[in-house]
Amino acid sequence: MASHELKTPLTAIMGFTELLEKRARLIKDPKIRLYIAAMGTEVDRLYGLVHDMLDTSKIRAGKLEIFRSRFDIGNLIDEITTDMRLLDTKRPIVAAHPSPLYVQGDRLRINQVLTNFLTNAVKYSPKNSIVNVSASKTGQHVTVSVQDFGIGIAKNQHQRIFDPFYQGKSPYQLGRGLGLGLYICAQIIKLHKGKIWVESQPGVGSTFFFSLPRS
Known part of the structure; x- marks a missing residue:
């Protein structure tokens, strides 16, 4: 290629x-x-x-490798949110999670997913609006969410937004990229046998979720 x-x-x-x-x-x-x-x-x-x-x-090609290990996803959230606060001081980023909170997964790839979610949330939020990052135990899984109070996404795009090269009207896919970021996130979570989804309302904001098996 x-x-x-x-x-x-x-x-x-x-x-x-x-x-x-x-x-x-x-x-x-x-x-x-x-x-x-x-x-x-x-x-x-x-x-x-x-x-x-x-x-x-x-x-x-079915060749994206996942190297699983036990790690504290709360610690990863703290690392990423700290870095994002240094890059963007105009939007408060609030992180909430129990500690420790262990999952089984590829720490580097989950970092990639969470960074994508958080970058989008910061990018498409009004200045001075809060971005919430949270994680919690849900049965045998841990669910992570990133919430923004931006312009939101129409309901008919909630599934398509994770398609490759999709360039719909959603701000999360528009811009100067290829429309691959959320697709890659979805495939990474799929390889972890987890779930990924979005809840959003135009004019209100969006919350992106993913879940991973607990450790």
Whole structure:
């Protein structure tokens, strides 16, 4: 697949861009500094797109590997929300969960799912509106949810939003991406024998959920 061939030169481009960003403070012209910063942002975005394409290729070939272990998902939630608060100070992120809260799963891949949910929630929420992240025990599973008070999603898109390359009217699929993020999340949770879904109302907000087997 073309995405494999893109990865090596893209890694080199990222390396050179990082060097430019480190030296940018020595450049007097503010426009050039701005151009370098913009280049770094676009290279990061391209890197994310290539990884989405690689993951999609692996999923369709049945080769996306899941490395299960016992881990505290509450700890993972705290790590991700702390990082997101540093990146976005305009939207309070509130995390609530019992501790410890152990699950069986691939910590790296669950990080990918939760980061996608939280990034979308922050991106499509009004400034100063709260984003809630919670986790709780539900029988033999742990359910994690990310709630925002953004513009919401029409009911007829609740299932299709997890389809690959779907570019509906939902803000969670529109934009400059390929429409693969939520599809990859759904497939990761499926490989964990869990569930993924969304509850949303236009003008009110959205809550994205996934569940995993308890450990």
